[in-house]
Amino acid sequence: MSEMSAEQRRRLLVGPDDTARWRPIEVAPKDGSFILAICIGQPPQYMLVVSWRTYHPNAKGKPEWRDTSGVKHERVTHWMPLPEGP
Numbered sequence: 712m713s714e715m716s717a718e719q720r721r722r723l724l725v726g727p728d729d730t731a732r733w734r735p736i737e738v739a740p741k742d743g744s745f746i747l748a749i750c751i752g753q754p755p756q757y758m759l760v761v762s763w764r765t766y767h768p769n770a771k772g773k774p775e776w777r778d779t780s781g782v783k784h785e786r787v788t789h790w791m792p793l794p795e796g797p
Contacts, residue, residue, distance in 0.1 A: 731791045739763070739790040741774070748776065749789040761787060 739746055741763040748761045761776045761784055776787045 731794070733789040733791050736776075736787045736790055739787075745779070745793055746790045747793055748784070748787045750784050751786045751788055752784075759784070760793065 733749065736748070739748075743762050743764065745760050745762045748759055750757055750759065759778050761778050763774055764777045776784045778784060
């Protein structure tokens with residue numbers, strides 16, 4: 712994957728009116744940064760913060776979506792960037 716410019720990254724992360732929007736998980740960043748994600752499972756649909764981790768002591772190097780506690784989430788469907796902090 713080639714390096715994106717700041718403008719390309721901005722266009723990916725915001726909609727035409729510069730508002731955050733949900734995107735398919737296939738276009739999510741896989742660089743270890745945290746994102747807001749939608750998962751399907753129990754409850755039927757839930758939202759949480761995850762990152763694509765290529766290393767975890769129990770994952771044997773296999774990249775997976777993991778929450779901030781290291782729990783694996785396999786049915787992530789959509790994502791959006793985290794909002795700016797206060």
